[in-house]
Amino acid sequence: MSLANGRPYLAIPGPSVMPDAVLRAMHVASPNIYEGDLPVMVAGLIGDLRRVARTEGHVAIYIANGHGAWEAALSNTVAPGESILVPSTGRFGMGWADTATGMGIDATIIDFGRKDPIDLDRVAEALKADTGHKYRAVLAQHVDTSSSVRNDIAGLRRVLDDLGHPALLMVDCIASLACDVFEMDAWGADVMVGASQKGLMVPPGLGFVFFNDRAAAQRAQMPRVTRYWDWNPRSQPEMLYQYFSGTAPTHHLMGLRASLDMIHAEGIENVWARHAHLSRAIWAACDVWGQGGPLSLNVPDPANRSHAVTALRVGAPNGTKLREWTASKAGVVLGIGLGMSEEHDPDGTGFFRFGHMGHINAHMILGLLGVVEAGLIALGVPHGKGGVSAAAEVISQA
Ligand SMILES: *Cc1c(COP(=O)(O)O)cnc(C)c1O
Numbered sequence: 001m002s003l004a005n006g007r008p009y010l011a012i013p014g015p016s017v018m019p020d021a022v023l024r025a026m027h028v029a030s031p032n033i034y035e036g037d038l039p040v041m042v043a044g045l046i047g048d049l050r051r052v053a054r055t056e057g058h059v060a061i062y063i064a065n066g067h068g069a070w071e072a073a074l075s076n077t078v079a080p081g082e083s084i085l086v087p088s089t090g091r092f093g094m095g096w097a098d099t100a101t102g103m104g105i106d107a108t109i110i111d112f113g114r115k116d117p118i119d120l121d122r123v124a125e126a127l128k129a130d131t132g133h134k135y136r137a138v139l140a141q142h143v144d145t146s147s148s149v150r151n152d153i154a155g156l157r158r159v160l161d162d163l164g165h166p167a168l169l170m171v172d173c174i175a176s177l178a179c180d181v182f183e184m185d186a187w188g189a190d191v192m193v194g195a196s197q198k199g200l201m202v203p204p205g206l207g208f209v210f211f212n213d214r215a216a217a218q219r220a221q222m223p224r225v226t227r228y229w230d231w232n233p234r235s236q237p238e239m240l241y242q243y244f245s246g247t248a249p250t251h252h253l254m255g256l257r258a259s260l261d262m263i264h265a266e267g268i269e270n271v272w273a274r275h276a277h278l279s280r281a282i283w284a285a286c287d288v289w290g291q292g293g294p295l296s297l298n299v300p301d302p303a304n305r306s307h308a309v310t311a312l313r314v315g316a317p318n319g320t321k322l323r324e325w326t327a328s329k330a331g332v333v334l335g336i337g338l339g340m341s342e343e344h345d346p347d348g349t350g351f352f353r354f355g356h357m358g359h360i361n362a363h364m365i366l367g368l369l370g371v372v373e374a375g376l377i378a379l380g381v382p383h384g385k386g387g388v389s390a391a392a393e394v395i396s397q398a
């Protein structure tokens with residue numbers, strides 16, 4: 001017997017839950033791409049994307065996932081043979097560095113492990129040692145989705161400014177955009193990348209690169225930028241096809257229109273506050289469960305935790321068993337432990353993650369936590385009693 005039949009819940013860090021309004025917006029016939037509503041709608045998206053990113057800067061949209069946005073950002077700013085600095089706090093830091101390496105860019109990684117945030121002093125040391133200013137950019141994850149660490153982006157800006165280092169600050173907000181507080185202009189990010197399938201609640205397939213005038217000036221010095229990745233026509237189009245270097249991703253754009261309408265109707269500050277409050281409910285449950293067994297939050301200090309994704313350890317192979325149980329018995333798919341292999345657990349079966357980004361509310365999070373508690377009981381994984389009640393306590397303070 002299974003209790004999974006009913007509306008399924010994909011509680012992984014992307015793709016996220018899609019709102020009915022987004023699905024409905026996409027369920028229409030192919031639109032006219034030459035004239036009419038679509039070109040007008042696309043022009044209107046730009047300002048609404050900027051409002052989510054909190055920037056007055058430029059934006060280029062790519063038909064790509066996050067990996068495409070990574071490559072797009074680098075293609076416009078760092079030439080083959082040039083160097084970048086990558087303070088890494090998990091699998092995604094390593095991933096962006098690897099994209100750069102594949103483009104012939106020399107990436108120096110500072111590895112902060114899989115649960116600690118970027119140590120600004122160590123970044124300052126590395127930049128201070130770079131007296132010839134060979135680093136053209138510093139690449140950082142706002143939230144690393146594998147470890148669920150959230151990094152201090154404004155702090156990185158201060159480090160660069162204090163040293164007078166000209167490297168661009170390039171930030172990966174793919175997991176955090178429209179979930180965690182992020183202020184592109186106020187925090188001094190020069191380039192920011194996002195993607196559609198996380199906080200923006202749209203299917204995977206759109207990548208966003210936001211950039212300011214400093215980044216545009218670095219783009220102007222590039223010896224060559226390949227046509228498809230060039231952000232210039234995309235950010236200053238005269239015709240619809242120039243936004244996308246070809247046919248517009250029509251239905252993704254309709255979904256995005258609906259999602260941006262939802263975000264701005266709620267208000268981005270309220271969206272951030274909802275994610276923060278629901279995160280506290282999740283952590284409260286996990287703290288209680290952890291008091292009587294092997295479960296623990298991967299990031300010890302709440303100040304360094306994402307409000308969009310939570311990585312947990314629960315002892316091998318309990319992570320995998322729990323995921324199987326919640327999917328088959330309760331209709332909830334949990335995220336795998338990503339990049340969490342250890343010597344005694346090469347497949348990372350002792351880890352799992354909650355995605356809590358985008359279209360999520362109190363009843364979904366309480367349902368998620370209730371199902372996990374049921375799974376811990378069913379599998380005989382020792383845990384402290386009262387996790388769901390602790391979460392309800394937090395929710396009650398709404
Ligand atoms: C999801 C994610 C990516 C990769 O996105 P894809 O769409 O899978 O290519 C990169 N960085 C972060 C922080 C992410 O959360």
